[in-house]
Amino acid sequence: MSIQIKTTDILIVGSGFSGCVIARELAASGHNVIIIDKRNHIGGNAYDSYDQNGLLIHNYGPHIFHTNSERIFKYLSNFTEWRPYEHRVLSVVNGEQYPFPINRDTLNQLYNLNLNEIEAAKYLERVREPREKIRTSEDVVLNSVGIDLYEKFFLNYTKKQWGVDPSQLKAGVAARIPVRTNTDDRYFTDEYQAMPLRGYSKMFESMLSHPNIELKIGVSFSDVKSTYSDHHVVYTGPIDEYFNYCFGKLPYRSLRFEHEHFTNTDKLQSVGTINYPNDYEYTRITEFKHLTGQQHSGSSTVKEYPQSDGDPYYPIPNDANEAIFKRYETLAKNENNVTFVGRLAQYRYYNMDQVVGAALSASEKLIDRFKN
Incomplete structure (x- = not known):
């Protein structure tokens, strides 16, 4: 005798990896899902788009997919084909470029x-x-x-x-950064290293293409919280923001991006990313044609300028910040109708595959819970 799953209405806040994976899994299990995002696009920081010159770029800096998990790679393969890609990085020291990691x-x-x-x-x-x-x-x-x-x-x-x-x-x-005594110059050594063939945004579109999913972009959680008060909430935003910063703001590191295009240029760099540890205000320059394999008469790059203010990108891992997070986590455990998942909601420096793994785990728990 099969178990009858009771249909539950779910509101998912945020359409990055966490939100899209959970939305798809719950929708496929028969639940009605509304997914919102305060930005005017899906995909979170992994969002990519074609710039005005027709080159596919990563709007919020380079996102290189890599994992040792066959399960996660196979799961994402349901929504995208892949382009094999092994990322390489050079680091500039005293004007010379050196393989990095060392x-x-x-x-x-x-x-x-x-x-x-x-x-x-x-x-x-x-x-x-x-x-x-x-x-x-x-x-x-x-x-x-x-x-x-x-x-x-x-x-x-x-x-x-x-x-x-x-x-x-x-x-x-x-x-996270290895040191090698061989000549392997790949940035990552994971078994699966590839880029979504048509980009991350197309992959997310495929994930959200389900009749049980309704997408609303340009919508903030605070604007609709009362409207969907009877829904179970999956929250992927900053946990301190959810609780109105009652224990103070958790420190995050943000980034400013400077995108540039160069006409009549095949490639500017010999590798995808060049680090500048000791010079300039920016940390690195990434050239997207290396990542995407796109053929084009010009080339587009992005410089990354870290900063304190702006959208939260990276939780800052130290003991003091962890102590603040633990206080918020205690509050989160008492929110019976809310599931917190993702880099910002769990204040963890996750890689993309780790986010997918956490989202799949959260989905399984929610599906089991809703059965009862």
Whole structure:
């Protein structure tokens, strides 16, 4: 005997990865879903569009999909075809471009050496500054590569990106960046590395293409909260905003984007992204044709300028901010008719695949709950 699922009306706040995945899963289970977004488009920060020159760009900075999860890759494959793409990054130090993350070629080029893999490992072992306890991002890097590489590649980039010294960030931020003794110059080494063939926005459109989903863009939660008071709410926005900042604002890092187009230019850069850790106010320049594979007579780029004010992009991971979040999390646990999920709602520095995983998990729990 099959279990009859009771249809539930659901309001989803935010149409990024979290909101779109949950909307699709709940709609496919027979629930009526309304998804809103205060912006005038879907996709959250992963939104992409064609600029006035006809080039597909990522409006809110580069989003490179990578995962080791076959389940997540197969799930997203229901909504998009893929273009295989392995991201590569160079970092500019003293006017020269070096492979980044640091690998054996970086060491050889920087220090005019000719190390093999074993010698590169011995070199790093010799220059590293061992830390008995790894508490901060500074500890991670010094423990791995020592002071010179730390100062050349990490210190100033981190200060620009996060607005604080690496010693004030949790270890997990720097731990995301590997150090290699081989010559692998890929930024990621995940099993699945690819870009949505027709872009992220088309993928999200496919996710939301279901008769049980109603989309409303340009709509803020505060404007419709009372209208949908009988709906279960899936909230993917900033958790502190939901509770009217009663414990104060959680610190987020924002970004300003400077998009540029260059005519009659095949490619400006040899790789997708070039980092500028020690020069300029921006952190990096990304050239989109590398990511998309698009053929075009010109090329479009984006420079990223980190800043404190503006839309929230990155939760700032340190103990003080985590303590504030825990207070909000306690309130969230008492909101029986609200599910909080996503980078901003859970104050977590998630990758895209981690967001999808969290959204699928939340969807499963909600479907089981609504059965009862």
